[in-house]
Amino acid sequence: MQLGKRKRDVLAATVDMYIRTGEPVGSKTVVKMLNHTVSSATIRNDMAELSAMGYLEQPHTSAGRIPTSAAFRLYIDHLMRKRSLSEKDCRNIDGLIKSAGDDPERLIGEASQALAQTTGCASVTTTPSGQAARIRKIEVIPISSRSAVLLLATDTGIIRTRACRFDRDVDSRAFEVLSKALNDTFRGSQLADIGLPQVQGMIGLLGEYGLACVPALTAFCHLVQETVEADVFLKGESNLLRHPDYDPVRVGRLLDFLTKREVLADLLSAIPKGLNVVIGGECQRPELEGTSIIVSNYNLGGRPDGYIGIVGPVRMDYAAAIPLTEYFAAAVGRALDEMMGIDRDNSDK
């Protein structure tokens, strides 16, 4: 660290103040924040150097200074003092997550909502990735003589269904054969390994019913496909509008960006495991200029899986938001594991 103690204090104070007010911070303000231990001239010198080093910049000659992305980076990684959560906060969060019942997707949704609300930002979460999930059960449920529902259950607790329709009446025996064949072939398989070829290869196993079952097999492919792709939840968008740093145009662009699920999924998947902060200018997307993303994996069965995080202005309260995001990620992981724990132990018995 080539920065002296006082310069670091100055920088930390500047960032703190800027986060609080959003206005350029002047030397006198910093003096006050450092309890008048030095004079404003000293601070001015320090700030001039910090500017030269790329940590601060001035909107114009006679204004105070605002922190650059580099300053935020340094602040987050080394200068900031995280505010730890109170017992009560933790219990609130745990309670809220517990209340989601037995459905993982709903749990993620609720957690996303709650995180958005407590941080005052928008939140982004993904459901557990289906990539590594294994099929625990497939069920074919006849609805009428010409339609059925396929149900897929994974070992990560995800349940998905898809309807399919036939152009002629189907023998109820066909559903049984299909169900057995699907389970025999795919139970225990990773979703990612199942593709069109594997499914097409099944037609032979169905004997006389092969042709009749084609619509169901197509539906099965879609179903697997859908389950592999993690769902993305975006909540609390309107929080962004309340923030003075955002003008409508910016929020509009940002929301458009965030609602493109694939792009967002891309962005998330490029992020290393653990808790990450992406600061506006750092990533090459113009839509994210001026916004930061705090995102963390949550673990599922000991492995990093989906993401939970928040999206807000660069000038957000990292000292509170980061611990919150961490706690939410941990709590979601715990809850999901618990949700699955019982099954894990007893499955396949």
Added chain:
Amino acid sequence: MQLGKRKRDVLAATVDMYIRTGEPVGSKTVVKMLNHTVSSATIRNDMAELSAMGYLEQPHTSAGRIPTSAAFRLYIDHLMRKRSLSEKDCRNIDGLIKSAGDDPERLIGEASQALAQTTGCASVTTTPSGQAARIRKIEVIPISSRSAVLLLATDTGIIRTRACRFDRDVDSRAFEVLSKALNDTFRGSQLADIGLPQVQGMIGLLGEYGLACVPALTAFCHLVQETVEADVFLKGESNLLRHPDYDPVRVGRLLDFLTKREVLADLLSAIPKGLNVVIGGECQRPELEGTSIIVSNYNLGGRPDGYIGIVGPVRMDYAAAIPLTEYFAAAVGRALDEMMGIDRDNSDK
């Protein structure tokens, strides 16, 4: 109609122009729009009278005039010339809706998205109401010895699932008994008629398994409850931000209002059947000040069921948006009917 022909033309021209520009409209502008058939002084007289009648108002003495809610009402109900959709538009919409596959909920979602995009407003839609839906099939699918999934299929094509968990191992025979009992008791029942008492009454039917099945029965209650409540989709929120009439605060309040599903459901259910336009000031909600809602039922099996509509600034292009909404409602109804048609004819055989 106590308004003379020319006054109506003047009012229509004023509203047209105001919708286009958002600026107060002056007498000269109207003269131009009426092809100089009369002088500006005449128009001024007319506009003064229209002001007196409550159709126009001035932001200040020396400005043009802007239409009141009453003017918009009259415009929409009698003055406006709807722009009919081109063949191509219709085909585009139909194609888009067809592409949604066999799932009613997805279809509604896609339609909502498309309507938002074509109108440049936000869109609000509800899935078919479960209120009048009847149970076609209930399935209990064991996942492990301590967990199962309940699946509910209605005659309106809706499929819902819910997981449930038991604190001890459950005999697989119990699932069969439960499944049979549920189907025997509730198949053909309207969802709205199923409540806690009915479900509790079932415990007796389950004999020795009654106690073990309690978690499943609880889950069943929740499942019915969830299915009765129509889902509300809100799409294209960011479109609102692009509109110059909306400042962030307003959009924020509006979005908060729209994301409260219950409130929104209330608002919709208070609306008469068919196509409706609710103009900002008309309804008593302060959040809706300055915004209009165009909403229509779609029919399901000949009966009015869910809603599809858009939310946008009072100053929106009604002449285009109203026919679009009508067409979408009709198309969604048709597609849903078709989706269910085959089943209808063949069910219960």
Added chain:
DNA sequence: TGTTAGCACTCGGCTTGCTGGAGTGCTAAA
């Protein structure tokens, strides 16, 4: 009676000019 031309009047929006204050950089002294 309805329409029109003419005219005086109103009033918000824009431009211009000015001032105060916050903040800076530099210099010289401690």
Added chain:
DNA sequence: TTTAGCACTCCAGCAAGCCGAGTGCTAACA
């Protein structure tokens, strides 16, 4: 290395003034 002092910069905010769009009224006209 720190500090006090000073000249300089530049924005925010205010006041004054002009411009122009639009109005209402009146008197004449068809």
